[in-house]
Amino acid sequence: MDIDVLGALAVRENGIPVTPTAPKPRQVLALLALQADQVVPVSSLVEELWGQRPPRSARTTLQTYILQLRELISTALEHDTKDAGPRTAKDVLVTTPGGYRLHTAGGTSDVREFEKLAGTGYRAMDAEDFAGAARQLRDALALWSGSALADIQAGPQLEMEIRRLEETRLCALYQRIEADLRLGRHRELLGELTVLVSRYPTHENLHGQFMLALHRSGRRGEALDVYQRLRQSLVRDLGLEPSVALRRLQRSILMVGPEPVRDVPAVAAERLSRAG
Incomplete structure (x- = not known):
């Protein structure tokens, strides 16, 4: 599974989009994608969708959204050409005790790539390799195509994650400019x-x-x-x-x-x- 959140949300399985069009299932997928390969508690998903005053039917409705996401994943899995054996949507969007986990199976994530490149850039700055730092940080920032999750109607959980991502972007931008200043590119x-x-x-x-x-x-x-x-x-x-x-x-x-x-x-x- 390949995940992009540094701009519009895009989630693909076997290269096929599995991003729903309805706002609330999109919120669910966005939160799962941001914490890919980690368990997202049901309570976090409920708070994201309905805030501090969820309806009595919240958990049942959430299960409906999970089923909708699995239907999209199932369609994409029909084109699976991997030799590891058949997978089901439940293998990708996994139910765990108290939550759900989006299993990427080694797929790409623009957030992970950004953090990897930015980290390399910060280490280059510490080593006073300003040309290398500018290059790595520029490549990291190029992964952003707009504001994080720009097309998602965010609730409290996603708003917090978006603020965190934007702060990491601003930090990388500041460090890249600092490297360019050290190189005399004023x-x-x-x-x-x-x-x-x-x-x-x-x-x-x-x-x-x-x-x-x-x-x-x-x-x-x-x-x-x-x-x-x-x-x-x-x-x-x-x-x-x-x-x-x-x-x-x-x-x-x-x-x-x-x-x-x-x-x-x-x-x-x-x-x-x-x-x-």
Whole structure:
């Protein structure tokens, strides 16, 4: 079974989609897919579907949704060409004491691949292999085609999982940008960081990276403007001042003039200096 959740939900058995169209069975499959090869308690599935006040028929209705999913899996298994012997839908969507488990049988999972690549990237950062880190983290982020489970009507359990996944995505993005900054790619990052600080107006790390990229590009005034806009957002929205680290970065930009613009030819730079 192959599972994609880093964007729209897509679950395939033998390459055949087994994702239902009805909203609640989709929720059930999404939660099972996110915790593939692990038991998902019935109580978690009930809470996902109906919150803290489920109807009396909740467990019976959940069983109906499980049966609907198994019907889709059964159809896909008709095309099974593996030599390990015939499988049934109950072998794929397994009933366990107190819950259900989606058995992937070694299939692919974009979440697992993302975590593997991101972990390799983080280890490369620790080893100061910034080119390797940027490459691995870029490959990890490329697995995302949109927000996690973008086409699912999420309940409390899925909302928590989606927030967790989005945080891991943001962490990998921050580390990839950090690797690119270490490689001197500050000008290449300006467009991307412009979008990111607009999307995350109180994210200090991204704003710090934007300030640094602007400063290294000889745009000192704009770097300081970024700090002021962040401070206004933090005070207005959270009642907080910028962190010590960010204030230290602002002071260093204030005290040190803009770094030289390296792509200006030496002769032209000398003329500009004389003209000043």
